[in-house]
Amino acid sequence: MLNNTQIRECLDAMAEMFPDAEGELVHSNPFELVIAVLLSAQCTDKLVNKVTADLFQKYKTPEDYLAVPLEEVENDIRSIGLYRSKAKNIQKLCRTLIDNYNGEVPKTKDELVKLAGVGRKTANVVASVAFNEPSIAVDTHVERVSKRLGICRWKDSVVEVENTLMRKVPRDEWSVTHHRMIFFGRYHCKARNPNCPECPLLYLCREGKKRMKKIEV
DNA sequence: CTCCCGATAT
DNA sequence: ATATCAGGAG
Incomplete structure (x- = not known):
């Protein structure tokens, strides 16, 4: 499980990778x-x-x-x-x-x-x-990324993932974090073929390290 | 837990 | 061919 400092490093890395992450569903009201x-x-x-x-x-x-x-x-x-x-x-x-x-x-x-x-x-x-109400919606990407990185446990339900994130992330960062995690999961830490070799968080990612060992053998 | 379900990437 | 996609209802 990641400590608070490591989680902060995750948020900062995602912010650097996807500074402009926001919802992609087109709507006008x-x-x-x-x-x-x-x-x-x-x-x-x-x-x-x-x-x-x-x-x-x-x-x-x-x-x-x-x-x-x-x-x-x-x-x-x-x-x-x-x-x-x-x-x-x-x-x-x-x-x-x-x-x-x-x-x-x-x-x-x-x-x-x-x-x-x-x-x-x-x-x-x-x-x-x-x-504009601060929220962390846990979708397939947020759940997968949180579990791979070790922000929460593999067996956690989506409600538990949401509660953990709300506890660990400052309230005024909930909405941006939610969108950055989605982008991180959608374009980088993908379900099928995650880009672990080029991941700035590989050094702290339990799943990433496991995958890299598999590739080398 | 299962079912709903077409489009797309791999 | 098959896994996956901004999940929710029964």
């Missing part, structure tokens, strides 16, 4: 962001952006998604994958926004997680990006 993040489950940001380019032209409001049959929404997001549950969740979410929130996206995480298709990770992203 909180409602579009919720839809985009909901769609992004088990799918790349790039593909989500390709689909939402047309989707957000066609559907501007919660009412718009409810004005067409479920099958039409399914068809409009089909290429994303998991499209049946996502389409159903979108319409259900829109119904809730209209019935309970005057058609607006609620701002607190407690309210956000109650929306269909919105779990802890999506709620954290929306709260952070749309409403």
Whole structure:
């Protein structure tokens, strides 16, 4: 397990590698962001952006998604994958926004997680990006990077990873750290082929050292 | 825990 | 061919 100094070194290295890291889901308001993040489950940001380019032209409001049959929404997001549950969740979410929130996206995480298709990770992203509430959304990249480096334990749940990060990272760095960890995981510490040989954190990374030994033998 | 699921990289 | 992708619901 890394100590506080080592974790600080991780944050600094990531800041140097990805100083401008930020969310890559294209959106122009909180409602579009919720839809985009909901769609992004088990799918790349790039593909989500390709689909939402047309989707957000066609559907501007919660009412718009409810004005067409479920099958039409399914068809409009089909290429994303998991499209049946996502389409159903979108319409259900829109119904809730209209019935309970005057058609607006609620701002607190407690309210956000109650929306269909919105779990802890999506709620954290929306709260952070749309409403400037400090958050660390633990997605596949944040989880993998935290575990490889040794910031948390391999068996930790995503909630435990999130709690550990919130404890170890200063609150005013939560949102940038979250985005830098995603970039670090997406472009450098990749799931399949992590770039350990060129990693500035190799000297403290337990998984990296293990992998480098394998390569040499 | 399983299921949902198409696109893309390797 | 198969692992992986800004996960969430049942």
